[in-house]
Amino acid sequence: MTATSPTEHIASWYAASANPAPSRPPLEGEINCDICVVGAGFTGISSALHLAEQGFDVVVLEASRVGFGASGRNGGQIVNSYSRDMDMIESRYGTETARALGDMAFEGNRIIRERVAEYDIACDLRDGNLFAACNAKQLKGLREHKALWERYGHQQLELLEGSAVKREVNTERYTGALVDHSGGHMHPLNLVQGEAAAFESRGGVIYEQTPVTHLKHGDPVQLTTPGGVVRATRVVMAGNAYLQGVVPELEGKSMPCGTQIIATEPLEAERAQALLPNGLAVEDCNYLLDYFRLTADNRLLYGGGVNYGGQDPNDIEAVIRPKMEKTFPGLKDVGIEYAWSGNFLMTLNRLPQFGVLNDNVYYAQGYSGHGVTCTHLAGRLIAEVMTGRDERFDAFAGLPHLPFPGGRMLRVPLSAIGAWYYETRDKLGV
Structure with missing residues:
Protein backbone atom coordinates (compact mmCIF):
# COMPACT_ATOMS: atom_id res chain seq x y z
CA MET A 1 0.00 0.00 0.00
CA ARG A 126 -31.19 -9.70 0.55
CA ASP A 127 -31.68 -12.85 -1.50
CA GLY A 128 -31.54 -13.27 -5.27
CA ASN A 129 -29.73 -12.00 -8.32
CA LEU A 130 -30.13 -12.52 -12.05
CA PHE A 131 -28.14 -12.45 -15.27
CA ALA A 132 -29.98 -10.63 -18.08
CA ALA A 133 -29.68 -11.46 -21.79
CA CYS A 134 -29.72 -8.55 -24.23
CA ASN A 135 -30.09 -10.70 -27.37
CA ALA A 136 -30.76 -14.22 -28.59
CA LYS A 137 -27.10 -15.22 -28.47
CA GLN A 138 -26.85 -14.26 -24.82
CA LEU A 139 -30.08 -16.10 -24.00
CA LYS A 140 -28.62 -19.23 -25.56
CA GLY A 141 -25.57 -18.66 -23.38
CA LEU A 142 -27.76 -18.50 -20.28
CA ARG A 143 -29.35 -21.84 -21.12
CA GLU A 144 -25.86 -23.32 -21.36
CA HIS A 145 -24.84 -21.52 -18.17
CA LYS A 146 -27.75 -23.07 -16.27
CA ALA A 147 -26.87 -26.55 -17.50
CA LEU A 148 -23.21 -26.04 -16.58
CA TRP A 149 -23.91 -24.91 -13.03
CA GLU A 150 -26.42 -27.71 -12.53
CA ARG A 151 -23.75 -30.17 -13.66
CA TYR A 152 -21.61 -28.84 -10.81
CA GLY A 153 -24.42 -29.33 -8.31
CA HIS A 154 -26.01 -25.87 -8.21
CA GLN A 155 -29.78 -26.29 -8.52
CA GLN A 156 -31.25 -22.97 -7.36
CA LEU A 157 -31.62 -21.56 -10.86
CA GLU A 158 -34.61 -20.45 -12.93
CA LEU A 159 -34.59 -19.47 -16.61
CA LEU A 160 -36.97 -16.73 -17.74
CA GLU A 161 -37.68 -16.07 -21.41
CA GLY A 162 -39.48 -13.33 -23.28
CA SER A 163 -42.09 -11.38 -21.34
CA ALA A 164 -41.47 -13.50 -18.22
CA VAL A 165 -38.40 -11.33 -17.55
CA LYS A 166 -40.70 -8.49 -16.52
CA ARG A 167 -41.63 -10.48 -13.45
CA GLU A 168 -38.22 -9.42 -12.15
CA VAL A 169 -37.04 -6.43 -14.26
CA ASN A 170 -39.52 -3.98 -15.72
CA THR A 171 -37.71 -3.12 -18.95
CA GLU A 172 -37.98 -3.83 -22.67
CA ARG A 173 -34.23 -4.29 -22.93
CA TYR A 174 -33.89 -8.00 -22.10
CA THR A 175 -34.89 -11.12 -24.02
CA GLY A 176 -34.35 -13.49 -21.12
CA ALA A 177 -32.76 -13.91 -17.71
CA LEU A 178 -31.29 -16.54 -15.42
CA VAL A 179 -32.32 -16.12 -11.80
CA ASP A 180 -29.96 -17.43 -9.13
CA HIS A 181 -32.12 -17.71 -6.04
CA SER A 182 -29.06 -18.45 -3.90
CA GLY A 183 -27.37 -15.18 -4.87
CA GLY A 184 -28.14 -11.83 -3.38
CA HIS A 185 -26.93 -8.35 -2.53
CA LYS A 253 0.66 -9.95 -14.30
CA SER A 254 -2.44 -7.99 -13.37
CA MET A 255 -4.02 -4.63 -14.17
CA PRO A 256 -6.17 -2.23 -12.13
CA CYS A 257 -9.47 -1.42 -13.84
CA GLY A 258 -12.00 1.20 -12.84
CA THR A 259 -15.76 0.88 -12.78
CA GLN A 260 -18.32 3.58 -11.99
CA ILE A 261 -21.58 3.67 -10.01
CA ILE A 262 -24.35 6.20 -9.52
CA ALA A 263 -27.09 6.24 -6.89
CA THR A 264 -30.39 8.01 -7.48
CA GLU A 265 -32.33 10.03 -4.98
CA PRO A 266 -34.68 7.85 -2.88
CA LEU A 267 -37.64 6.67 -4.94
CA GLU A 268 -41.17 6.27 -3.72
CA ALA A 269 -41.65 2.67 -2.64
CA GLU A 270 -44.21 1.94 -5.37
CA ARG A 271 -41.96 3.37 -8.08
CA ALA A 272 -38.95 1.40 -6.84
CA GLN A 273 -40.91 -1.84 -6.73
CA ALA A 274 -42.16 -1.23 -10.26
CA LEU A 275 -38.54 -1.31 -11.49
CA LEU A 276 -37.49 -4.51 -9.70
CA PRO A 277 -40.67 -6.13 -8.36
CA ASN A 278 -38.92 -8.72 -6.19
CA GLY A 279 -35.83 -6.70 -5.33
CA LEU A 280 -33.28 -8.86 -7.16
CA ALA A 281 -29.85 -7.58 -8.13
CA VAL A 282 -29.18 -7.59 -11.90
CA GLU A 283 -26.19 -7.78 -14.18
CA ASP A 284 -26.40 -8.12 -17.93
CA CYS A 285 -24.40 -10.49 -20.11
CA ASN A 286 -22.42 -7.94 -22.11
CA TYR A 287 -18.62 -8.01 -22.08
CA LEU A 288 -18.68 -4.50 -20.58
CA LEU A 289 -21.68 -5.18 -18.42
CA ASP A 290 -24.22 -3.02 -16.59
CA TYR A 291 -25.25 -3.95 -13.04
CA PHE A 292 -27.89 -2.50 -10.76
CA ARG A 293 -30.06 -3.06 -7.71
CA LEU A 294 -32.25 -1.27 -5.19
CA THR A 295 -30.84 -0.16 -1.86
CA ALA A 296 -32.55 -0.40 1.53
CA ASP A 297 -33.73 3.23 1.21
CA ASN A 298 -35.16 2.64 -2.30
CA ARG A 299 -32.43 4.22 -4.38
CA LEU A 300 -31.50 2.64 -7.68
CA LEU A 301 -27.78 1.94 -7.61
CA TYR A 302 -26.55 1.57 -11.21
CA GLY A 303 -23.03 0.76 -12.38
CA GLY A 304 -21.16 -0.15 -15.51
CA GLY A 305 -18.24 0.33 -17.78
CA VAL A 306 -14.53 -0.38 -17.37
CA ASN A 307 -11.61 2.02 -17.47
CA TYR A 308 -8.46 0.03 -18.10
CA GLY A 309 -5.62 1.21 -15.92
CA GLY A 310 -8.02 2.47 -13.28
CA GLN A 311 -8.34 6.12 -14.30
CA ASP A 312 -11.56 7.91 -13.33
CA PRO A 313 -13.71 9.61 -16.00
CA ASN A 314 -14.20 13.36 -15.65
CA ASP A 315 -17.98 13.06 -15.25
CA ILE A 316 -19.21 9.74 -13.86
CA GLU A 317 -22.89 10.64 -14.13
CA ALA A 318 -22.46 11.52 -17.81
CA VAL A 319 -21.03 8.04 -18.41
CA ILE A 320 -23.48 5.95 -16.39
CA ARG A 321 -26.78 7.85 -16.54
CA PRO A 322 -27.39 7.08 -20.24
CA LYS A 323 -26.96 3.37 -19.44
CA MET A 324 -29.54 3.62 -16.66
CA GLU A 325 -32.00 5.49 -18.87
CA LYS A 326 -31.56 2.93 -21.66
CA THR A 327 -32.70 0.25 -19.22
CA PHE A 328 -35.32 2.37 -17.48
CA PRO A 329 -36.44 5.27 -19.74
CA GLY A 330 -38.94 6.35 -17.11
CA LEU A 331 -36.12 7.55 -14.84
CA LYS A 332 -35.16 10.56 -16.96
CA ASP A 333 -36.56 12.88 -14.31
CA VAL A 334 -34.81 11.24 -11.36
CA GLY A 335 -32.01 13.05 -9.57
CA ILE A 336 -28.58 11.51 -9.03
CA GLU A 337 -27.25 12.14 -5.53
CA TYR A 338 -24.03 10.08 -5.55
CA ALA A 339 -21.48 9.10 -8.20
CA TRP A 340 -18.23 7.28 -7.50
CA SER A 341 -15.71 4.89 -8.92
CA GLY A 342 -13.37 2.20 -7.68
CA ASN A 343 -10.73 -0.17 -8.99
CA PHE A 344 -10.80 -3.93 -9.27
CA LEU A 345 -7.84 -6.04 -10.35
CA MET A 346 -8.06 -7.92 -13.62
CA PRO A 400 -0.85 -19.93 -14.61
CA HIS A 401 -0.31 -16.22 -13.89
CA LEU A 402 -0.01 -14.86 -17.38
CA PRO A 403 1.59 -11.52 -18.35
CA PHE A 404 -0.49 -9.06 -20.34
CA PRO A 405 0.63 -8.70 -23.99
CA GLY A 406 2.83 -5.66 -24.40
CA GLY A 407 3.85 -5.53 -20.74
CA ARG A 408 2.90 -2.76 -18.35
CA MET A 409 3.33 -0.05 -21.00
CA LEU A 410 0.92 -1.51 -23.58
CA ARG A 411 -1.50 -3.56 -21.46
CA VAL A 412 -4.00 -0.68 -21.19
CA PRO A 413 -4.34 0.22 -24.90
CA LEU A 414 -4.29 -3.41 -26.03
CA SER A 415 -6.95 -4.35 -23.46
CA ALA A 416 -9.06 -1.39 -24.56
CA ILE A 417 -8.85 -2.55 -28.18
CA GLY A 418 -9.94 -6.05 -27.13
CA ALA A 419 -12.83 -4.64 -25.12
CA TRP A 420 -13.96 -2.53 -28.09
CA TYR A 421 -14.01 -5.69 -30.22
CA TYR A 422 -16.19 -7.61 -27.75
CA GLU A 423 -18.41 -4.60 -27.07
CA THR A 424 -19.06 -4.32 -30.81
CA ARG A 425 -20.00 -7.98 -30.95
CA ASP A 426 -22.41 -7.47 -28.05
CA LYS A 427 -24.08 -4.58 -29.85
CA LEU A 428 -24.43 -6.64 -33.03
CA GLY A 429 -25.59 -9.70 -31.11
CA VAL A 430 -22.98 -11.97 -32.72
Whole structure:
Protein backbone atom coordinates (compact mmCIF):
# COMPACT_ATOMS: atom_id res chain seq x y z
CA MET A 1 0.00 0.00 0.00
CA THR A 2 1.45 3.35 -0.93
CA ALA A 3 2.25 6.13 1.47
CA THR A 4 0.18 8.56 -0.62
CA SER A 5 -3.13 6.68 -0.30
CA PRO A 6 -6.13 8.88 0.64
CA THR A 7 -6.99 8.71 4.31
CA GLU A 8 -10.81 8.59 4.21
CA HIS A 9 -13.52 6.82 2.26
CA ILE A 10 -14.60 8.37 -1.02
CA ALA A 11 -17.92 10.23 -1.13
CA SER A 12 -20.13 7.26 -2.04
CA TRP A 13 -23.62 6.34 -0.93
CA TYR A 14 -22.04 3.48 0.99
CA ALA A 15 -19.85 5.83 3.02
CA ALA A 16 -22.79 8.18 3.62
CA SER A 17 -25.04 5.35 4.87
CA ALA A 18 -22.45 3.24 6.70
CA ASN A 19 -22.96 1.96 10.22
CA PRO A 20 -20.84 3.72 12.86
CA ALA A 21 -17.30 2.33 12.90
CA PRO A 22 -14.24 3.33 14.91
CA SER A 23 -11.26 5.17 13.48
CA ARG A 24 -8.37 2.91 14.30
CA PRO A 25 -4.99 4.49 15.07
CA PRO A 26 -1.89 3.99 12.92
CA LEU A 27 0.94 1.75 13.99
CA GLU A 28 3.59 3.38 16.12
CA GLY A 29 6.66 1.44 17.22
CA GLU A 30 7.77 -2.12 16.63
CA ILE A 31 5.63 -5.24 17.11
CA ASN A 32 5.82 -8.98 16.49
CA CYS A 33 2.99 -11.30 15.44
CA ASP A 34 2.29 -14.70 13.97
CA ILE A 35 0.68 -13.35 10.81
CA CYS A 36 0.53 -9.86 9.32
CA VAL A 37 -2.20 -9.14 6.77
CA VAL A 38 -1.66 -6.20 4.42
CA GLY A 39 -4.96 -4.69 3.32
CA ALA A 40 -8.30 -4.43 5.14
CA GLY A 41 -10.71 -5.23 2.33
CA PHE A 42 -12.65 -8.46 1.92
CA THR A 43 -9.56 -10.60 1.18
CA GLY A 44 -7.60 -9.24 4.11
CA ILE A 45 -10.39 -9.17 6.66
CA SER A 46 -11.74 -12.58 5.60
CA SER A 47 -8.24 -14.04 5.95
CA ALA A 48 -7.65 -12.30 9.29
CA LEU A 49 -10.96 -13.47 10.75
CA HIS A 50 -10.48 -17.08 9.66
CA LEU A 51 -6.95 -17.06 11.06
CA ALA A 52 -7.98 -15.46 14.36
CA GLU A 53 -10.65 -18.13 14.73
CA GLN A 54 -7.83 -20.67 14.43
CA GLY A 55 -6.01 -19.03 17.33
CA PHE A 56 -3.29 -17.13 15.45
CA ASP A 57 -1.99 -13.75 16.64
CA VAL A 58 -2.96 -11.61 13.63
CA VAL A 59 -2.29 -7.95 12.84
CA VAL A 60 -3.86 -6.11 9.87
CA LEU A 61 -2.19 -3.09 8.27
CA GLU A 62 -4.40 -0.81 6.17
CA ALA A 63 -3.10 2.22 4.28
CA SER A 64 -6.40 4.06 4.56
CA ARG A 65 -9.64 2.83 6.21
CA VAL A 66 -11.22 -0.61 6.46
CA GLY A 67 -13.06 -1.19 3.18
CA PHE A 68 -11.46 1.80 1.46
CA GLY A 69 -10.95 0.03 -1.88
CA ALA A 70 -13.20 -2.16 -3.99
CA SER A 71 -14.63 -3.95 -0.95
CA GLY A 72 -16.38 -0.78 0.20
CA ARG A 73 -17.34 0.59 -3.23
CA ASN A 74 -18.59 -2.30 -5.37
CA GLY A 75 -22.09 -3.03 -6.64
CA GLY A 76 -22.89 -5.08 -3.56
CA GLN A 77 -23.90 -8.14 -5.57
CA ILE A 78 -23.33 -11.66 -4.28
CA VAL A 79 -22.58 -13.48 -7.54
CA ASN A 80 -21.51 -17.11 -7.52
CA SER A 81 -18.52 -18.65 -9.31
CA TYR A 82 -15.67 -16.78 -11.00
CA SER A 83 -15.20 -14.29 -13.81
CA ARG A 84 -14.46 -17.27 -16.07
CA ASP A 85 -16.67 -20.28 -15.56
CA MET A 86 -15.91 -23.97 -15.25
CA ASP A 87 -16.33 -24.79 -18.93
CA MET A 88 -13.42 -22.49 -19.81
CA ILE A 89 -11.39 -23.79 -16.87
CA GLU A 90 -12.02 -27.36 -17.99
CA SER A 91 -11.10 -26.71 -21.61
CA ARG A 92 -7.86 -24.88 -20.74
CA TYR A 93 -6.67 -26.54 -17.56
CA GLY A 94 -8.32 -29.97 -17.50
CA THR A 95 -11.15 -31.75 -15.75
CA GLU A 96 -9.29 -32.24 -12.45
CA THR A 97 -8.68 -28.50 -12.01
CA ALA A 98 -12.22 -27.67 -13.13
CA ARG A 99 -13.70 -30.10 -10.64
CA ALA A 100 -11.56 -28.73 -7.80
CA LEU A 101 -12.54 -25.12 -8.53
CA GLY A 102 -16.11 -26.10 -9.32
CA ASP A 103 -16.49 -27.68 -5.90
CA MET A 104 -15.63 -24.25 -4.41
CA ALA A 105 -17.51 -22.03 -6.86
CA PHE A 106 -20.52 -21.46 -4.60
CA GLU A 107 -18.75 -21.53 -1.24
CA GLY A 108 -17.95 -17.82 -0.93
CA ASN A 109 -21.66 -17.03 -1.00
CA ARG A 110 -22.25 -19.42 1.88
CA ILE A 111 -19.35 -17.96 3.89
CA ILE A 112 -20.86 -14.47 3.64
CA ARG A 113 -24.18 -15.70 4.96
CA GLU A 114 -22.46 -17.63 7.75
CA ARG A 115 -20.56 -14.49 8.81
CA VAL A 116 -23.67 -12.32 8.77
CA ALA A 117 -25.56 -14.84 10.89
CA GLU A 118 -22.80 -15.74 13.35
CA TYR A 119 -21.66 -12.19 14.05
CA ASP A 120 -25.04 -10.48 13.59
CA ILE A 121 -23.74 -8.11 10.90
CA ALA A 122 -26.24 -5.46 9.79
CA CYS A 123 -25.59 -5.10 6.06
CA ASP A 124 -29.06 -5.19 4.43
CA LEU A 125 -28.54 -8.71 3.10
CA ARG A 126 -31.19 -9.70 0.55
CA ASP A 127 -31.68 -12.85 -1.50
CA GLY A 128 -31.54 -13.27 -5.27
CA ASN A 129 -29.73 -12.00 -8.32
CA LEU A 130 -30.13 -12.52 -12.05
CA PHE A 131 -28.14 -12.45 -15.27
CA ALA A 132 -29.98 -10.63 -18.08
CA ALA A 133 -29.68 -11.46 -21.79
CA CYS A 134 -29.72 -8.55 -24.23
CA ASN A 135 -30.09 -10.70 -27.37
CA ALA A 136 -30.76 -14.22 -28.59
CA LYS A 137 -27.10 -15.22 -28.47
CA GLN A 138 -26.85 -14.26 -24.82
CA LEU A 139 -30.08 -16.10 -24.00
CA LYS A 140 -28.62 -19.23 -25.56
CA GLY A 141 -25.57 -18.66 -23.38
CA LEU A 142 -27.76 -18.50 -20.28
CA ARG A 143 -29.35 -21.84 -21.12
CA GLU A 144 -25.86 -23.32 -21.36
CA HIS A 145 -24.84 -21.52 -18.17
CA LYS A 146 -27.75 -23.07 -16.27
CA ALA A 147 -26.87 -26.55 -17.50
CA LEU A 148 -23.21 -26.04 -16.58
CA TRP A 149 -23.91 -24.91 -13.03
CA GLU A 150 -26.42 -27.71 -12.53
CA ARG A 151 -23.75 -30.17 -13.66
CA TYR A 152 -21.61 -28.84 -10.81
CA GLY A 153 -24.42 -29.33 -8.31
CA HIS A 154 -26.01 -25.87 -8.21
CA GLN A 155 -29.78 -26.29 -8.52
CA GLN A 156 -31.25 -22.97 -7.36
CA LEU A 157 -31.62 -21.56 -10.86
CA GLU A 158 -34.61 -20.45 -12.93
CA LEU A 159 -34.59 -19.47 -16.61
CA LEU A 160 -36.97 -16.73 -17.74
CA GLU A 161 -37.68 -16.07 -21.41
CA GLY A 162 -39.48 -13.33 -23.28
CA SER A 163 -42.09 -11.38 -21.34
CA ALA A 164 -41.47 -13.50 -18.22
CA VAL A 165 -38.40 -11.33 -17.55
CA LYS A 166 -40.70 -8.49 -16.52
CA ARG A 167 -41.63 -10.48 -13.45
CA GLU A 168 -38.22 -9.42 -12.15
CA VAL A 169 -37.04 -6.43 -14.26
CA ASN A 170 -39.52 -3.98 -15.72
CA THR A 171 -37.71 -3.12 -18.95
CA GLU A 172 -37.98 -3.83 -22.67
CA ARG A 173 -34.23 -4.29 -22.93
CA TYR A 174 -33.89 -8.00 -22.10
CA THR A 175 -34.89 -11.12 -24.02
CA GLY A 176 -34.35 -13.49 -21.12
CA ALA A 177 -32.76 -13.91 -17.71
CA LEU A 178 -31.29 -16.54 -15.42
CA VAL A 179 -32.32 -16.12 -11.80
CA ASP A 180 -29.96 -17.43 -9.13
CA HIS A 181 -32.12 -17.71 -6.04
CA SER A 182 -29.06 -18.45 -3.90
CA GLY A 183 -27.37 -15.18 -4.87
CA GLY A 184 -28.14 -11.83 -3.38
CA HIS A 185 -26.93 -8.35 -2.53
CA MET A 186 -25.96 -6.28 0.49
CA HIS A 187 -24.21 -3.11 1.70
CA PRO A 188 -20.57 -4.09 1.16
CA LEU A 189 -18.97 -1.44 3.34
CA ASN A 190 -21.15 -2.45 6.27
CA LEU A 191 -20.30 -6.09 5.61
CA VAL A 192 -16.52 -5.58 5.66
CA GLN A 193 -16.74 -3.28 8.68
CA GLY A 194 -18.86 -5.88 10.46
CA GLU A 195 -16.33 -8.58 9.66
CA ALA A 196 -13.54 -6.31 10.90
CA ALA A 197 -15.38 -5.89 14.21
CA ALA A 198 -15.77 -9.68 14.38
CA PHE A 199 -12.01 -10.05 13.86
CA GLU A 200 -11.32 -7.60 16.66
CA SER A 201 -13.71 -9.49 18.94
CA ARG A 202 -11.42 -12.49 18.41
CA GLY A 203 -8.43 -10.51 19.66
CA GLY A 204 -7.18 -9.24 16.30
CA VAL A 205 -5.70 -5.77 15.84
CA ILE A 206 -6.18 -3.43 12.86
CA TYR A 207 -3.98 -0.42 12.23
CA GLU A 208 -5.49 2.11 9.79
CA GLN A 209 -3.59 4.92 8.07
CA THR A 210 -0.64 2.52 8.04
CA PRO A 211 0.75 1.96 4.55
CA VAL A 212 3.51 -0.59 4.10
CA THR A 213 6.46 1.20 2.54
CA HIS A 214 8.88 -1.72 2.42
CA LEU A 215 8.73 -5.48 2.75
CA LYS A 216 11.91 -7.40 3.59
CA HIS A 217 11.74 -11.12 2.97
CA GLY A 218 13.16 -13.41 5.61
CA ASP A 219 12.22 -15.33 8.72
CA PRO A 220 10.58 -13.32 10.13
CA VAL A 221 9.31 -11.07 7.35
CA GLN A 222 9.82 -7.41 8.20
CA LEU A 223 7.27 -4.80 7.11
CA THR A 224 8.16 -1.15 7.45
CA THR A 225 5.51 1.56 7.82
CA PRO A 226 5.86 5.34 8.33
CA GLY A 227 5.51 4.93 12.08
CA GLY A 228 6.84 1.50 12.88
CA VAL A 229 7.89 -2.04 11.99
CA VAL A 230 6.05 -5.37 12.07
CA ARG A 231 7.95 -8.66 12.26
CA ALA A 232 5.77 -11.59 11.28
CA THR A 233 6.35 -15.31 10.83
CA ARG A 234 4.02 -15.19 7.83
CA VAL A 235 2.41 -12.47 5.75
CA VAL A 236 -0.76 -12.23 3.65
CA MET A 237 -0.67 -9.63 0.86
CA ALA A 238 -4.29 -8.59 0.29
CA GLY A 239 -4.09 -5.13 -1.30
CA ASN A 240 -5.45 -6.23 -4.69
CA ALA A 241 -5.80 -3.23 -7.05
CA TYR A 242 -4.58 -0.91 -4.30
CA LEU A 243 -1.33 -2.74 -3.62
CA GLN A 244 1.37 -0.71 -5.33
CA GLY A 245 5.14 -0.67 -5.16
CA VAL A 246 5.64 -3.07 -2.24
CA VAL A 247 5.80 -6.43 -4.04
CA PRO A 248 6.54 -5.66 -7.71
CA GLU A 249 6.35 -9.32 -8.74
CA LEU A 250 2.61 -9.24 -8.01
CA GLU A 251 1.96 -6.24 -10.26
CA GLY A 252 3.29 -7.27 -13.68
CA LYS A 253 0.66 -9.95 -14.30
CA SER A 254 -2.44 -7.99 -13.37
CA MET A 255 -4.02 -4.63 -14.17
CA PRO A 256 -6.17 -2.23 -12.13
CA CYS A 257 -9.47 -1.42 -13.84
CA GLY A 258 -12.00 1.20 -12.84
CA THR A 259 -15.76 0.88 -12.78
CA GLN A 260 -18.32 3.58 -11.99
CA ILE A 261 -21.58 3.67 -10.01
CA ILE A 262 -24.35 6.20 -9.52
CA ALA A 263 -27.09 6.24 -6.89
CA THR A 264 -30.39 8.01 -7.48
CA GLU A 265 -32.33 10.03 -4.98
CA PRO A 266 -34.68 7.85 -2.88
CA LEU A 267 -37.64 6.67 -4.94
CA GLU A 268 -41.17 6.27 -3.72
CA ALA A 269 -41.65 2.67 -2.64
CA GLU A 270 -44.21 1.94 -5.37
CA ARG A 271 -41.96 3.37 -8.08
CA ALA A 272 -38.95 1.40 -6.84
CA GLN A 273 -40.91 -1.84 -6.73
CA ALA A 274 -42.16 -1.23 -10.26
CA LEU A 275 -38.54 -1.31 -11.49
CA LEU A 276 -37.49 -4.51 -9.70
CA PRO A 277 -40.67 -6.13 -8.36
CA ASN A 278 -38.92 -8.72 -6.19
CA GLY A 279 -35.83 -6.70 -5.33
CA LEU A 280 -33.28 -8.86 -7.16
CA ALA A 281 -29.85 -7.58 -8.13
CA VAL A 282 -29.18 -7.59 -11.90
CA GLU A 283 -26.19 -7.78 -14.18
CA ASP A 284 -26.40 -8.12 -17.93
CA CYS A 285 -24.40 -10.49 -20.11
CA ASN A 286 -22.42 -7.94 -22.11
CA TYR A 287 -18.62 -8.01 -22.08
CA LEU A 288 -18.68 -4.50 -20.58
CA LEU A 289 -21.68 -5.18 -18.42
CA ASP A 290 -24.22 -3.02 -16.59
CA TYR A 291 -25.25 -3.95 -13.04
CA PHE A 292 -27.89 -2.50 -10.76
CA ARG A 293 -30.06 -3.06 -7.71
CA LEU A 294 -32.25 -1.27 -5.19
CA THR A 295 -30.84 -0.16 -1.86
CA ALA A 296 -32.55 -0.40 1.53
CA ASP A 297 -33.73 3.23 1.21
CA ASN A 298 -35.16 2.64 -2.30
CA ARG A 299 -32.43 4.22 -4.38
CA LEU A 300 -31.50 2.64 -7.68
CA LEU A 301 -27.78 1.94 -7.61
CA TYR A 302 -26.55 1.57 -11.21
CA GLY A 303 -23.03 0.76 -12.38
CA GLY A 304 -21.16 -0.15 -15.51
CA GLY A 305 -18.24 0.33 -17.78
CA VAL A 306 -14.53 -0.38 -17.37
CA ASN A 307 -11.61 2.02 -17.47
CA TYR A 308 -8.46 0.03 -18.10
CA GLY A 309 -5.62 1.21 -15.92
CA GLY A 310 -8.02 2.47 -13.28
CA GLN A 311 -8.34 6.12 -14.30
CA ASP A 312 -11.56 7.91 -13.33
CA PRO A 313 -13.71 9.61 -16.00
CA ASN A 314 -14.20 13.36 -15.65
CA ASP A 315 -17.98 13.06 -15.25
CA ILE A 316 -19.21 9.74 -13.86
CA GLU A 317 -22.89 10.64 -14.13
CA ALA A 318 -22.46 11.52 -17.81
CA VAL A 319 -21.03 8.04 -18.41
CA ILE A 320 -23.48 5.95 -16.39
CA ARG A 321 -26.78 7.85 -16.54
CA PRO A 322 -27.39 7.08 -20.24
CA LYS A 323 -26.96 3.37 -19.44
CA MET A 324 -29.54 3.62 -16.66
CA GLU A 325 -32.00 5.49 -18.87
CA LYS A 326 -31.56 2.93 -21.66
CA THR A 327 -32.70 0.25 -19.22
CA PHE A 328 -35.32 2.37 -17.48
CA PRO A 329 -36.44 5.27 -19.74
CA GLY A 330 -38.94 6.35 -17.11
CA LEU A 331 -36.12 7.55 -14.84
CA LYS A 332 -35.16 10.56 -16.96
CA ASP A 333 -36.56 12.88 -14.31
CA VAL A 334 -34.81 11.24 -11.36
CA GLY A 335 -32.01 13.05 -9.57
CA ILE A 336 -28.58 11.51 -9.03
CA GLU A 337 -27.25 12.14 -5.53
CA TYR A 338 -24.03 10.08 -5.55
CA ALA A 339 -21.48 9.10 -8.20
CA TRP A 340 -18.23 7.28 -7.50
CA SER A 341 -15.71 4.89 -8.92
CA GLY A 342 -13.37 2.20 -7.68
CA ASN A 343 -10.73 -0.17 -8.99
CA PHE A 344 -10.80 -3.93 -9.27
CA LEU A 345 -7.84 -6.04 -10.35
CA MET A 346 -8.06 -7.92 -13.62
CA THR A 347 -5.89 -10.83 -14.75
CA LEU A 348 -5.32 -11.92 -18.32
CA ASN A 349 -7.20 -15.21 -17.95
CA ARG A 350 -9.80 -13.55 -15.66
CA LEU A 351 -9.08 -16.10 -12.92
CA PRO A 352 -7.85 -15.30 -9.39
CA GLN A 353 -4.16 -15.40 -8.58
CA PHE A 354 -3.22 -17.26 -5.40
CA GLY A 355 0.30 -18.15 -4.39
CA VAL A 356 3.23 -17.87 -2.00
CA LEU A 357 6.55 -16.03 -2.25
CA ASN A 358 9.69 -17.11 -0.37
CA ASP A 359 7.69 -19.77 1.50
CA ASN A 360 6.02 -17.36 3.94
CA VAL A 361 4.44 -14.45 2.00
CA TYR A 362 1.01 -15.52 0.75
CA TYR A 363 -1.23 -13.61 -1.63
CA ALA A 364 -4.70 -13.73 -3.16
CA GLN A 365 -5.78 -11.20 -5.77
CA GLY A 366 -7.10 -10.58 -9.27
CA TYR A 367 -10.76 -11.57 -8.99
CA SER A 368 -11.52 -9.68 -12.23
CA GLY A 369 -14.87 -8.27 -11.15
CA HIS A 370 -16.14 -11.30 -9.18
CA GLY A 371 -14.47 -10.49 -5.90
CA VAL A 372 -17.29 -10.29 -3.36
CA THR A 373 -17.71 -14.05 -3.03
CA CYS A 374 -14.23 -15.23 -4.07
CA THR A 375 -12.48 -12.99 -1.53
CA HIS A 376 -14.40 -14.71 1.25
CA LEU A 377 -13.38 -18.09 -0.14
CA ALA A 378 -9.78 -16.85 -0.33
CA GLY A 379 -9.74 -16.06 3.37
CA ARG A 380 -10.85 -19.57 4.24
CA LEU A 381 -8.27 -21.15 1.91
CA ILE A 382 -5.45 -19.03 3.33
CA ALA A 383 -6.38 -20.18 6.83
CA GLU A 384 -6.45 -23.76 5.59
CA VAL A 385 -3.00 -23.62 4.01
CA MET A 386 -1.52 -22.06 7.16
CA THR A 387 -2.85 -24.96 9.21
CA GLY A 388 -1.36 -27.58 6.90
CA ARG A 389 -4.30 -28.18 4.57
CA ASP A 390 -3.02 -26.98 1.22
CA GLU A 391 -5.01 -28.95 -1.40
CA ARG A 392 -7.72 -26.36 -2.05
CA PHE A 393 -5.37 -23.36 -1.98
CA ASP A 394 -3.03 -25.19 -4.36
CA ALA A 395 -5.86 -25.78 -6.84
CA PHE A 396 -5.85 -22.01 -7.42
CA ALA A 397 -2.10 -21.56 -6.97
CA GLY A 398 -1.53 -24.05 -9.80
CA LEU A 399 -3.27 -21.83 -12.35
CA PRO A 400 -0.85 -19.93 -14.61
CA HIS A 401 -0.31 -16.22 -13.89
CA LEU A 402 -0.01 -14.86 -17.38
CA PRO A 403 1.59 -11.52 -18.35
CA PHE A 404 -0.49 -9.06 -20.34
CA PRO A 405 0.63 -8.70 -23.99
CA GLY A 406 2.83 -5.66 -24.40
CA GLY A 407 3.85 -5.53 -20.74
CA ARG A 408 2.90 -2.76 -18.35
CA MET A 409 3.33 -0.05 -21.00
CA LEU A 410 0.92 -1.51 -23.58
CA ARG A 411 -1.50 -3.56 -21.46
CA VAL A 412 -4.00 -0.68 -21.19
CA PRO A 413 -4.34 0.22 -24.90
CA LEU A 414 -4.29 -3.41 -26.03
CA SER A 415 -6.95 -4.35 -23.46
CA ALA A 416 -9.06 -1.39 -24.56
CA ILE A 417 -8.85 -2.55 -28.18
CA GLY A 418 -9.94 -6.05 -27.13
CA ALA A 419 -12.83 -4.64 -25.12
CA TRP A 420 -13.96 -2.53 -28.09
CA TYR A 421 -14.01 -5.69 -30.22
CA TYR A 422 -16.19 -7.61 -27.75
CA GLU A 423 -18.41 -4.60 -27.07
CA THR A 424 -19.06 -4.32 -30.81
CA ARG A 425 -20.00 -7.98 -30.95
CA ASP A 426 -22.41 -7.47 -28.05
CA LYS A 427 -24.08 -4.58 -29.85
CA LEU A 428 -24.43 -6.64 -33.03
CA GLY A 429 -25.59 -9.70 -31.11
CA VAL A 430 -22.98 -11.97 -32.72
